[in-house]
Amino acid sequence: MSQKQWIAGINAVAAAIEHDADNVREVLIEAGGKNPRLTEIEGSARRFGIDVRRVNQQALSGVAGSLRHQGVVARYEAAKTWDENELEDLVTAAEGRALLLILDGVQDPHNLGACLRSAAAAGVTAVIFPKDKAVQVNATVRKTSAGAADSVAVIPVTNLARTMRDLQKLGVWLYGLAGEAKGSLYNVDLRGNVGLVLGGEGDGLRRLTRENCDQLVNIPMPGADGGAGVESLNVSVAAGVTLFEAVRQRVTG
């Protein structure tokens, strides 16, 4: 399938959702369409987090053009996929100011989407996460990211520890974010080539990831010390705080 196109007809749309839901951006279904398969398509699209709209026959025909739509069309748009081999070029092109967000095992698509949104707003060089045991970019992530999933360089990597070591060889300093770390985020220099490494919702940073960081820092939480019963921030909140501390330093320094 080409990068960007409309798909029309019950079988074609159902197959696109079944086999390539991540790239189906929107489904339009004829309002009042009687065929029960239209309802099935609506249900499966919604399950994958794809936007579904009921529209009138005229609107549907306008989009489908000469294609036979049978009451349903889908907008298909394959995002650019980034390969880990492109990372070195991205870091080099940043000329000593690379800002990388590294997520170690985020599971919740809403959290990943929110991280990508903040990362895009902060102007990151790339967002990196493992291909395994972590949520990947899907329709829910894309929706939560408000378009950032397609505008930021999102790089799933096979072996996160190896990628971290490769980044260090390129001169990237890796800060691991951990609530129990001794040093504060606000006392470190985030202006150069920097990787900000955050852990997943349940387990935080994995042992090897933690060991591969150059330095661990915390985000001070006065409320936790005051007995508020909160032990950590949500990962997307922590990512936002950390990224925008880097932005603050880069803008003012």
Ligand SMILES: C[S@@+](CC[C@H](N)C(=O)[O-])C[C@H]1O[C@@H](n2cnc3c(N)ncnc32)[C@H](O)[C@@H]1O
């Ligand atoms: C929900 S927390 C994980 C909590 C997990 N139980 C743990 O022990 O780390 C997700 C990630 O957000 C970051 N994070 C949350 N609160 C933080 C804080 N106060 N200081 C530094 N990083 C924090 C860390 O990278 C953490 O791995």
